[in-house]
Amino acid sequence: MTRRKPPKVSFRWWVDRQIDEARDRGAFDDLPGTGKPLPKPTGNDAATDWVLRQVRAGGHDTKALLPPALALKREVQDLPGRLSAERTEQQVREVVDDLNERIRQAYLNHHTGPPLTVALVDVEEAVADWRRSRAAS
Known part of the structure; x- marks a missing residue:
């Protein structure tokens, strides 16, 4: 479980710190998709792109x-x-x-x-x- 954010510390700094610590522990090593290019942006937001990819991957009609x-x-x-x-x-x-x-x-x-x-x-x-x-x- 993640520790609580200390008082008088910005959320941005706290999140960056959590990411740095996870990277140092190797938590991001060997993740699926490592080394693969990111999908080309479609102009939609990331959530919409994800849903469209999942629907298509399942063989369903996006209509x-x-x-x-x-x-x-x-x-x-x-x-x-x-x-x-x-x-x-x-x-x-x-x-x-x-x-x-x-x-x-x-x-x-x-x-x-x-x-x-x-x-x-x-x-x-x-x-x-x-x-x-x-x-x-």
Whole structure:
């Protein structure tokens, strides 16, 4: 356990002293990652970078970390790619209907986070785009 900070000593000096003593004891020798470069900064804070690395290392989708308003916006942007994997028009309609229902629910229950600016997806337009993409391939 660490000793208590003496009175009339700055926290910065006290922390630096604790680090120096630990280094002298060899507490930092052979740590995982020793000699490896630090990850490139992304512009996020260190905690956000750590969470993103952990989520990716676990094989999970980082989109799950987005607030609902941004997640729905991203889902609408990614919709053409998702629909291209569907085999039938009925499946396309179900996917779009499900997304539209979640957008409606988000507008009804939106209380926190960034403003919700996602419009409902036109089902007929999505089906027509899906048909065109199927005909082109």
